[in-house]
Amino acid sequence: MNVRRRHISAVALTAVAALGFGTLTACSSDSAAAGDTGTFDVVASFYPMAFLAERIGGEHVHVTSLTQPGQEPHDLEISARQTAQLEESDAALYLKGLQPSVDEAIGQSPIATKIDASALTTLEEHGTEAGHGEEHGDEHGDEHGHDHDHEGGDPHIWLDPVRYAEVAEGVGKAFQKADPDHAADYRANTAALVKDLKALDAKFRTGLAHRTTDVFVTTHAAFGYLAERYGLTEEAISGLDPDTEPSGAHMKDLQKIAKEDGVTTVFYETLVSDKTAKTLAGDTGLRTDVLDPVEGITDHSRGEDYFQVMEANLTALRTALGAR
Numbered sequence: 418m419n420v421r422r423r424h425i426s427a428v429a430l431t432a433v434a435a436l437g438f439g440t441l442t443a444c445s446s447d448s449a450a451a452g453d454t455g456t457f458d459v460v461a462s463f464y465p466m467a468f469l470a471e472r473i474g475g476e477h478v479h480v481t482s483l484t485q486p487g488q489e490p491h492d493l494e495i496s497a498r499q500t501a502q503l504e505e506s507d508a509a510l511y512l513k514g515l516q517p518s519v520d521e522a523i524g525q526s527p528i529a530t531k532i533d534a535s536a537l538t539t540l541e542e543h544g545t546e547a548g549h550g551e552e553h554g555d556e557h558g559d560e561h562g563h564d565h566d567h568e569g570g571d572p573h574i575w576l577d578p579v580r581y582a583e584v585a586e587g588v589g590k591a592f593q594k595a596d597p598d599h600a601a602d603y604r605a606n607t608a609a610l611v612k613d614l615k616a617l618d619a620k621f622r623t624g625l626a627h628r629t630t631d632v633f634v635t636t637h638a639a640f641g642y643l644a645e646r647y648g649l650t651e652e653a654i655s656g657l658d659p660d661t662e663p664s665g666a667h668m669k670d671l672q673k674i675a676k677e678d679g680v681t682t683v684f685y686e687t688l689v690s691d692k693t694a695k696t697l698a699g700d701t702g703l704r705t706d707v708l709d710p711v712e713g714i715t716d717h718s719r720g721e722d723y724f725q726v727m728e729a730n731l732t733a734l735r736t737a738l739g740a741r
Contacts, residue, residue, distance in 0.1 A: 462511035462519045463490040464713045465575040468723050472610045477599050487715045489688045495522040515572040537587030538580045540570025543641025577642035582614040629739030632678040636685045636694045639710040682737035684708035687717045
């Protein structure tokens, strides 16, 4: 595993921790939430980064999120107000490749510490554009056609609990170096989070061990890492970008795949229209259900935090795949 560690200043440490889920009430669009709070001020790009930082940073950080609850992260365009907010903060925690406008704003910002979570684990090529999903463990991704808007690989690493734990460990070590006065807290918080993520991984392995099919269909190719981790095959209507419009030929391919592989369900997500999923399901006599990429928590989410929503995803997958 090629893990790249970056030294993070004390300022960065605060910023990252500020992203915490427990402080999501501070993750509002109110720029007054950032800057001069008496603690480390961190700007998080979107929910999974905020959750990670809060769990590790705890009470030692203050977080503001660039992506609001209910907003589709891929569609985010940084406003002038948010640009100013970035400049007033101590650090930024983001996932390069997911939100181009965030990457650009942070790249041009004078903010002292810029923490790219994708540098703490490895990225792989996933996603489909033309009509064929990647097989489990596929090492020949270019044969399948990718959404190359995401240069450097698929950014959806948080949907694999193992990779998410790798990122947590990297951020935790960075926090300890940056803010040695609170190193013991960061170390303990990181260990607790990693333990929880390992337990989640075990639940998925056990829960999906005995199933009647490996194939699931989604509207948005966000689940490549999850599929690879648990020996599944994701067939996506759109590519890595949920706004990609599928071709008629691709929709016909999916109908054929669904029939041949015993697919029962077409999954859609809470932050994106279910119209295409319902169209495919109607054409094939399948049911629809939610498989949440956990890009944001809203009143419509099947849970109040990352772990609750991921466990709801496991329940939905078990049903769709005929797991016993």
